[in-house]
């Protein structure tokens with residue numbers, strides 16, 4: 356049955372959801388509080404399409420790091436205690452998800468959605484021309500500690516069992532694959548290369564896909580801050596009547612859902628990026644520095660460097676002191692790849708669930724759905740999440756099992 360569907364939030368997740376719903380023949384209205392699409396978290400992220408990298412944040416190794424994280428002694432990841440009760444519920448669930456059995460199940464659910472998203476990206480690009488500095492050169496994760504490399508090699512065997520193609524490289528092989536790593540050859544002890552992974556500019560992709568949606572009849576309403584109300588078994592939104600509503604509002608999804616008594620386990624995880632003009636030595640393969648938790652991606656004429664995970668609340672301010680880790684590490688390790696004297700800084704809030712598995716789900720209201728919580732991998736997972744959401748609403752069979760992403764799982 357064809358319906359009128361209102362999508363709240365025009366970031367990566369909302370715009371891709373609009374695309375698949377419009378393609379299925381539904382009438383779609385997109386609403387955002389900003390004046391254009393992709394103005395918040397989908398604006399200047401790391402750019403990696405990390406289809407093979409599904410490691411949930413919550414895992415067995417985090418527990419021993421917890422005191423360091425709480426004391427702010429880890430430059431890449433920090434947790435600040437605060438007065439928000441929802442945060443403690445989130446933290447308890449996060450700790451529960453660190454158990455090996457949960458970690459493995461979460462990893463599998465994310466990987467499935469990742470590989471499905473890759474397939475959908477290729478199908479989409481056969482149908483539409485989108486210029487988003489897309490590179491299909493894979494990704495290299497570099498390691499400096501033997502224990503971490505051993506864990507990564509073991510993990511790569513699991514990923515390969517589920518359909519990935521991850522290969523362990525010596526430092527010399529890593530430099531051969533990506534010459535931009537040459538200055539680090541004596542510092543790293545090995546790498547994992549994932550040839551299936553890709554990269555591209557999420558902002559360019561979202562804005563051009565929004566244009567494609569517009570051409571196929573999707574209506575866009577900007578500068579409108581949405582709140583919802585419950586009316587018996589349904590929700591209503593003033594001025595925007597629709598058969599169904601989907602909240603794709605990133606981190607604030609939690610607050611919108613709370614207006615109708617739904618608890619959504621999402622907490623913002625702040626990160627930073629810098630963008631600068633690339634030199635001819637910039638990497639063609641996207642790189643993740645596993646020790647420093649920093650990613651490097653070439654986007655057209657620019658380099659994008661991103662990192663830092665801070666559970667510090669809903670603040671999007673740029674604290675130069677706090678992003679020094681990214682600025683200094685990038686200058687030290689990859690200073691030959693970009694012009695470090697002229698950088699643009701950006702901060703964003705990853706909509707993080709305790710399990711790192713997104714929520715793509717119906718709710719207790721018959722006309723309200725959620726597509727949110729893609730966290731660190733919203734660019735990677737947006738197409739799979741959007742197609743699954745469209746299938747759930749349309750009552751169509753999906754290629755993947757929706758139960759794994761349900762709010763009540």
Ligand SMILES: Cc1cc2nc3c(=O)[nH]c(=O)nc-3n(C[C@H](O)[C@H](O)[C@H](O)COP(=O)(O)OP(=O)(O)OC[C@H]3O[C@@H](n4cnc5c(N)ncnc54)[C@H](O)[C@@H]3O)c2cc1C
Pocket residue numbers: 363364365366367368369386387388389392393394395396397398399400401402403404405579580581582603604605606607608611624625626627628650661662702703704705706727728729730731732733734735736
């Ligand atoms: C530093 C950093 C690096 C990252 N790197 C990568 C990467 O390399 N690869 C990857 O896969 N992912 C990466 N991510 C994650 C990815 O960017 C996010 O998961 C993704 O952008 C989330 O998209 P979204 O559509 O859910 O949220 P958003 O882009 O935040 O969109 C939500 C939209 O909802 C709107 N909205 C909110 N409340 C309301 C309301 N009440 N009414 C109307 N509109 C509302 C907002 O204005 C916004 O436009 C990174 C994130 C960060 C911060």
